[in-house]
Amino acid sequence: MPAANIQVSETPLVLYALRRADDALILGHRLSEWCGHAPMMEEDMALSNIALDLIGQARELYTYAAKTEDKDNDEDKLAYLRDVRQYRNLLLVEQPNGDFAQTLVRQFFYSAFADLYWRAMMTSRDATLAAIAAKSEKESAYHLRHASEWIIRLGDGTDESHQRAQAAIDHLWAFTGEMFAVDEGERALIHAGIAVDPGTLRSRWLTTLSDVVGEATLRLPQNDWMQQGGRSGRHSEHLGHLLSELQSMQRTFPGQTW
Amino acid sequence: MYTQALNTAEADDRHLEDAAQAAHFQARIDAEERIEPNDWMPAAYRKTLTRQISQHAHSEIVGMLPEGNWITRAPTLRRKAALLAKVQDECGHGLYLYAAAETLGTSREELVDAMLAGKAKYSSIFNYPTLTWADIGTIGWLVDGAAIMNQIPLCRCSYGPYARAMIRVCKEESFHQRQGYEIMLTLCGGSDEQKAMAQDALDRWWWPVLMMFGPPDATSQHSDVSTKWKIKRFSNDELRQKFVDATVPQAQYLGLTIPDPGMTQDAEGHWRYSEIDWTEFKQVLAGNGPCNRDRVAARRKAHDDGAWVREAAAAYAAKRAHRQTAQAAE
Numbered sequence: 001m002p003a004a005n006i007q008v009s010e011t012p013l014v015l016y017a018l019r020r021a022d023d024a025l026i027l028g029h030r031l032s033e034w035c036g037h038a039p040m041m042e043e044d045m046a047l048s049n050i051a052l053d054l055i056g057q058a059r060e061l062y063t064y065a066a067k068t069e070d071k072d073n074d075e076d077k078l079a080y081l082r083d084v085r086q087y088r089n090l091l092l093v094e095q096p097n098g099d100f101a102q103t104l105v106r107q108f109f110y111s112a113f114a115d116l117y118w119r120a121m122m123t124s125r126d127a128t129l130a131a132i133a134a135k136s137e138k139e140s141a142y143h144l145r146h147a148s149e150w151i152i153r154l155g156d157g158t159d160e161s162h163q164r165a166q167a168a169i170d171h172l173w174a175f176t177g178e179m180f181a182v183d184e185g186e187r188a189l190i191h192a193g194i195a196v197d198p199g200t201l202r203s204r205w206l207t208t209l210s211d212v213v214g215e216a217t218l219r220l221p222q223n224d225w226m227q228q229g230g231r232s233g234r235h236s237e238h239l240g241h242l243l244s245e246l247q248s249m250q251r252t253f254p255g256q257t258w
Numbered sequence: 259m260y261t262q263a264l265n266t267a268e269a270d271d272r273h274l275e276d277a278a279q280a281a282h283f284q285a286r287i288d289a290e291e292r293i294e295p296n297d298w299m300p301a302a303y304r305k306t307l308t309r310q311i312s313q314h315a316h317s318e319i320v321g322m323l324p325e326g327n328w329i330t331r332a333p334t335l336r337r338k339a340a341l342l343a344k345v346q347d348e349c350g351h352g353l354y355l356y357a358a359a360e361t362l363g364t365s366r367e368e369l370v371d372a373m374l375a376g377k378a379k380y381s382s383i384f385n386y387p388t389l390t391w392a393d394i395g396t397i398g399w400l401v402d403g404a405a406i407m408n409q410i411p412l413c414r415c416s417y418g419p420y421a422r423a424m425i426r427v428c429k430e431e432s433f434h435q436r437q438g439y440e441i442m443l444t445l446c447g448g449s450d451e452q453k454a455m456a457q458d459a460l461d462r463w464w465w466p467v468l469m470m471f472g473p474p475d476a477t478s479q480h481s482d483v484s485t486k487w488k489i490k491r492f493s494n495d496e497l498r499q500k501f502v503d504a505t506v507p508q509a510q511y512l513g514l515t516i517p518d519p520g521m522t523q524d525a526e527g528h529w530r531y532s533e534i535d536w537t538e539f540k541q542v543l544a545g546n547g548p549c550n551r552d553r554v555a556a557r558r559k560a561h562d563d564g565a566w567v568r569e570a571a572a573a574y575a576a577k578r579a580h581r582q583t584a585q586a587a588e
Contacts, residue, residue, distance in 0.1 A: 033330060035329055039560070045350060048345065059336075062335075075335050249333035
């Protein structure tokens with residue numbers, strides 16, 4: 001009988017790839033929940049498309065993490081056989097879809113960062129990460145454009161959409177700080193030219209946000225209290241439910257080929 | 259098929275139309291010419307096609323629900339991506355078909371509203387539940403397989419926009435069908451538990467899939483006009499038989515048993531199936547299938563929950579247009 005959860009040797013590089021893979025998978029999974037239920041068919045298509053890009057990014061990053069770790073793991077074991085405490089994604093991406101405004105604000109905060117991040121990562125000294133970045137950057141640019149257009153439409157649309165968009169911004173703001181946090185392991189990768197210091201991206205990220213939010217006649221919150229914990233496996237209660245669904249087949253029928 | 263509830267016996271108002279135009283129209287059809295949106299066409303032709311194409315579109319959109327039910331639970335990342343892409347394709351087909359229907363003069367909103375109000379039909383097959391992962395394989399293999407059987411001849415339908423839409427749709431459906439069969443192959447080459455899952459799915463889907471082709475020719479009174487107009491080129495029973503003949507060897511290759519103990523192969527090689535339970539079919543069409551209420555409720559919920567988003571987009575577009583006009587005036 002195989003063990004319920006795999007063990008991962010989290011060297012700094014494995015952990016680094018795993019964190020980004022988890023971000024992409026969990027956000028892609030959340031977006032895929034919309035498929036068939038979106039406010040208009042065009043958005044069923046768009047949200048599914050973005051989800052597919054993110055799941056694609058996750059697969060490349062998991063595969064790279066598994067290869068770097070060089071144990072017996074692969075993309076599916078990493079995705080399906082780690083429990084909530086082993087997941088390393090940002091708290092932001094695991095937040096429930098809520099209404100359409102909440103989904104799009106979550107996407108906007110993330111994509112505004114991811115777009116800058118992947119562009120910077122294209123010059124990583126790690127050839128695989130640089131290659132993943134080159135593909136992901138193109139995708140993220142489109143994701144950001146899609147989300148920005150919606151933030152503007154919702155903010156500057158009706159009173160109701162304005163209120164919903166503002167409520168989503170206020171609700172999700174505290175989950176954005178984690179994107180810029182760096183631990184010791186990552187600091188070493190940054191010094192080695194493998195990783196990017198996300199702190200250097202923050203001012204440009206804020207500029208993107210301010211421009212779009214301003215055009216949308218919305219405002220960014222003043223409070224700077226930020227929730228942390230996703231990167232070290234201290235998640236919100238939402239992630240466990242997401243994983244119980246995501247992993248249900250692999251947990252029910254261990255060790256089978258699908 | 260996806261338009262199986264279609265009844266073309268419409269109010270005949272052709273006597274109001276110019277007999278010469280009608281004769282010219284039929285001559286064009288007989289000469290295998292395509293009818294295009296701006297061409298003259300009998301009102302009943304327009305009405306029949308609007309209903310057929312929109313029912314097909316509704317089927318694609320409602321069909322997203324049973325398969326979408328497994329996107330969040332697909333067993334591997336590869337399967338998850340493939341299923342999501344597939345369901346996204348179905349949505350694309352729906353959009354494409356609504357656009358084709360709009361060329362006949364009815365807006366997408368009106369067509370969708372009719373479906374949400376329960377006035378327009380969609381394929382009976384989507385009123386059955388997807389209970390296990392094998393259902394996803396079976397839907398790809400059989401439901402998409404049956405759809406292809408019906409839709410390939412529609413690539414030669416007399417109405418140009420529909421025929422062209424079908425060419426693209428068929429290419430994607432054919433990919434879906436192979437994808438579904440590949441899921442079945444994997445299951446049937448797997449553990450006993452997986453094989454049993456595959457057989458159980460075939461047992462549940464086989465008869466509903468045969469019903470997709472619509473009532474038997476003997477009781478189907480509405481194919482004549484569609485045939486004359488070259489919207490329909492094969493009868494329900496002809497297509498059903500072609501499907502069964504193509505599918506039985508595929509099931510044999512998988513090592514699965516078609517749930518029809520009375521099935522025999524005749525001297526010409528056709529697989530003759532037993533009597534279909536048309537009572538079940540009528541019940542499902544009447545709204546009493548296992549998932550009719552859930553499917554329509556899910557579509558209504560998405561529509562209602564999304565109303566404020568569509569209103570916001572419209573309000574923003576109007577504001578923007580207003581600003582641009584004001585700027586131009588300065």
